[in-house]
Amino acid sequence: MYTDDDPQWIRFFTQQIQPFWHDHVEVNNLTRPDGVVLHWFLHRPVHPQGLIIICPGRIEASLKYQELVWHLAQANYAVAIVDHRGQGFSDRLSNNPHHGHIDQFQDFVDDLDAVVQEATRYYPRIPHYLLAHSMGGAISALYLAQHKHTIRKAVLSSPMLGVLTGDTPQWLAKTIAVGGALLNRWFSPRKPWYFFGMTDYIHVPFDENELTHSEARYQMFRDAYEENPQVQLGGPTFNWLAQAFAAMHAAHQQADRIDVPILLLQSGADTVVDNQAQRKFFSKLKNDQSQIKCIEGAKHELFMESDRFRQPALDAVLSWFQPDK
Template structure:
C-alpha cells in the first residue's frame, strides 16, 4: 500500500508514479506526485493544479485520462489542504496567510520537481482556485509553460448568501482585526449529493465522498476569512487589463455554463479582455468539470487534447 497516496475501492492509485514531499515557503510540507505515461513517446507534462479543498486522489481518473494520451502528469496539494501541512493548529479551516505563498509553492514545484524530472514541453491544466494561481503567476511562467488550460477559473464568487462585495468587506475587516483564522460558517460542507452544486454525476460524487470518508485527514472545512480576503484581492488584480496584457502564454478558458459558484458572465468578461486566451463553453456543466458526467467530461478532455500540442515532445523510455 502506498503510504503517501491513498486508494479506495473504486479509485486505485495510478501505476508508474513517484510521490513525495517538497518543502514549500516557510518550511511548509507539500505533498506531490508525478505520473508517467506508458506511451514510449512522451507528448510533454501536464502540471495539474487543483481547486480549493481538493486532493491528488480526487484526480486519479483524470490523471489516467491524460497519461493514456501520452502525457505525464505532475501535481501537488496546495498548502493547508489534503496531504500537505495544515496552517492553523487545531483547525480544519481552509487557510492561507498570503496568496503569494501559493504562487511560491508552484514556482518551487516547477523548479525542484518538474524541470529536473518531467518531460518537455510543460503545460498547465488548472481548476478553479488552481486556475486563479496560474493566472496570477502566468506573467512569470512564459519561459517554462507552453500552454495553459483554465477550467472554471475562480475569478468571481457567487452562489452565496451574501454578495462578493459584502464577503470581501467582512473578510478584510476580520483579517485586519486578528480574526483571519475564523470561518463564516460552522460545521463541515455537506457530502449529500442531492444538495451539491458542483457536479451532476452521482457516481463520481460518491467516489469522491468515499475518499474523504476513508481518509478524513485529506479533508478540510470552510475557507477562513483570511483565505477569502487574499483570494478576492487576487481576483481583482488578475482580471485587470494591465495584468492580462502581461500574459503571453496561449490559454484556453473552459466555462461550465451551469456553474453557480463562478458566474458565466465573469469568465466571459475575462475572455473578452484576455488577448492570449480563447473561450470554450461546456453547455449545462457544473463547476467541477473533471468530476462531471461523461457527456461534459468528454467535451472537456476533447478540448484539452485539441489545445495541447505534442509535435515537439521528446521521445523517451519509461525509465528515462
C-alpha cells in the first residue's frame, strides 16, 4: 500500500481503485415522486459484515468517494452512496446545471430515506450504518431525527451544522441569503440566482484549496470532474444558502430525537464549517454512547486528506462500525 505522497500512489489509484469501481460498483436509478431521477451506487459483496450508506457533501459526486468505497470493501462492507438531487449524475434542478441549488432542503432528507430503503432491501439482516460528510451531515442528522430507520450507528464527518462566514457576521449572511431567495422567487421564480460572488464550476488550484493537504488525492478528484463534466457544479444559489441555514437550525432543534450512537469527526483546521457549532450539536445528543473526535490539523475533507490525517479518521470509522462493539 502506497502513501499519498509516494509517486506510486497515482499508479495504485488508476490500476487498483478505478478498475474496482468500474467492475464492482453498480449504478442504480430512483425516480422520486416529483419526477427527479437520483443516481445511487452500490458495492454488493456476497457475505458482507455490514452495509454502510454514504451521504456526501455539497458539490460531491459519488466518483469522489472511489478510494473510500474501496477501503470499506476491503473490510468486507457493502457500500451504498447517493448522488444528491442537483449534483453528481442525478437530475439538476435549475436552468443552469452548474447551480448549486435546492428548492427545499427537506427533499435531500426524504431522498436519503428512499435510497436507504432501496439499499437495505439487498441486505435486510446485516447491520446498517450511515457515514455522512459536510452537507451530508446535516441531511443525515435530520434523517435520523425524523424517519423510521434501521441504522445502528452513524458517523458525521466535518458535518455542516454551522458554517464559517468569514468577515461577514452570520446573522447578516443569513439575512442576505433569505432576502435574496425571496427576491429571486418574486422576480425570477424559474431561474435561480447565484449568491453574490458565486460562479459556474472552476478548477481551483491545489495551492488555493481549503479541502485537503493531499495534492495527489486533490488531483484525482479534479481529474474525475474534468473527465466527467456532467458532474461539475458551481457555487450555491441564494435559495440553497437560505435552505441550508434553516436546515442547520432544524438539526440543532431536533438533535435530541436522534436515538442511535453518533461518532462526530471534526477536522481541526476546518475553514468551511464551524467546529463550535458541531460541539453544541453534540451536547444535545441523548445517546450516551455518542463520541466526538477531532483530527488535529486536518482540513475539511477528512477522507481525501493526507494519510497522516485520513488514516486516523478511517481507523475511527472502521472501529466505530464493528458489529460487536
